Amino acid sequence: VSDTKDIHYEKPGVTIDTVIFTIVEDRLEVLLVKRADVPFQGSWSLPGGFILQGESLEAAVQRILLDKAGMSGSYLEQLYTFGQPDRDPRSRVITVAYLVLLPWKRTPGPLSPKVSGTEWTAVHYLPKLAFDHNQIVLYAVERLRAKAGYSNIGIGLLPDKFRLSDLQRVYEVILGHDLDKRNFRKKMHATGLLEETGEKEIIGAHRPAMLFRFKEKKVVNLD
Amino acid sequence: VSDTKDIHYEKPGVTIDTVIFTIVEDRLEVLLVKRADVPFQGSWSLPGGFILQGESLEAAVQRILLDKAGMSGSYLEQLYTFGQPDRDPRSRVITVAYLVLLPWKRTPGPLSPKVSGTEWTAVHYLPKLAFDHNQIVLYAVERLRAKAGYSNIGIGLLPDKFRLSDLQRVYEVILGHDLDKRNFRKKMHATGLLEETGEKEIIGAHRPAMLFRFKEKKVVNLD
């Protein structure tokens, strides 16, 4: 029963932490921010913050994204709530972790962090992070892998129009192993979620690739 | 960044709410408690409560289970954190919802609620609950259904020793449709998780059934 009247113990703090993924040069990268204050001063940590009055959890995530990363996420999913009593050395803080996917912009450069003190880091070379943030990132990677197996989660990491080889690359990077081109394309077409844009894109001295788009902009479970 | 120093807005409250499932006479039932206080005085609601200082979220769930239901859960999983600003009409309260499975005791009777003001209710005949608790129960049922498809979640709803027909019944109740006996048993045996106890059980005028046990006491993903 959610009863507020009998609180005689101190309220825990509640924060949001975000695991923001993107793909850069065939690597899965996560956005980190350098902590300005104690504890863990100077350590890297996940972008996060407190929830404002009257603000939904999702709205808080979007606000934090804009403040800390200078961008708004294309896909957003609640991950898990971490509440070990000692996870913050100062006081009890419970954090609701979110998984965020940023569309990978073809154009190189503008994906570089917009906010000073932030940096994209490959998940394979993650430093020791503040608080329990390493655990949170691992949990997020696990979730992302699992979802790659049974959903079109790749949509969150791609621009509106993309080549099938881009889509395949996204899944390969998430899963950590190569996929068969013909089987991958067969399966993707079978979902009925892809539509041709009619446009073709030429990169370098190759046969031009058809650009595709997802009919549904939402992440959806396949089969 | 989990920074407590710059809180100038009021902290939200944090609660735990539990969706406690069991199976009674081939029905999936959930434990409800009648609210003694405003708001929603007299309404049914999910067992819940505040988190004590220094208490982990899981420990809080176990404590609430014991207090409100007079029993400890066999399976426990964090469901989702609900934080809509208006979900509690008095003040901002964020709740971390847990899914709990109670082993169905063969012996009829002792599963009846131990604590006054609590009642088991079939999920198909759920009344209008306090707060957003209907939404939480729906979410829990969805999760349970999904897990029935790819895990041995049934373990949480069964006593230590059980007949294969009991196990099948559990899955049928969760999924809401009948399963083929031979295919079900083939699949279950193929997991390698079942072991014969050697004991047989005779109920009524029938051929006695072998009692089985799960080798792993944990819920595990199949395939």
Add this chain to the structure above:
DNA sequence: CCAAAAGTGTTATTGATACACCCATGC
């Protein structure tokens, strides 16, 4: 001997995997 649940295999269908060549382009 009858009613009721326990137990047991085979076939058909479906989905997943493995695998190799031609095409269009820029230089």
Add this chain to the structure above:
DNA sequence: GCATGGGTGTATCAATAACACTTTTGG
């Protein structure tokens, strides 16, 4: 004309789904 990525189909294997009869017990 050559290097590079784009694009396509078939055969095998594994998993799933459909389906019916015999066994053991108590009454």
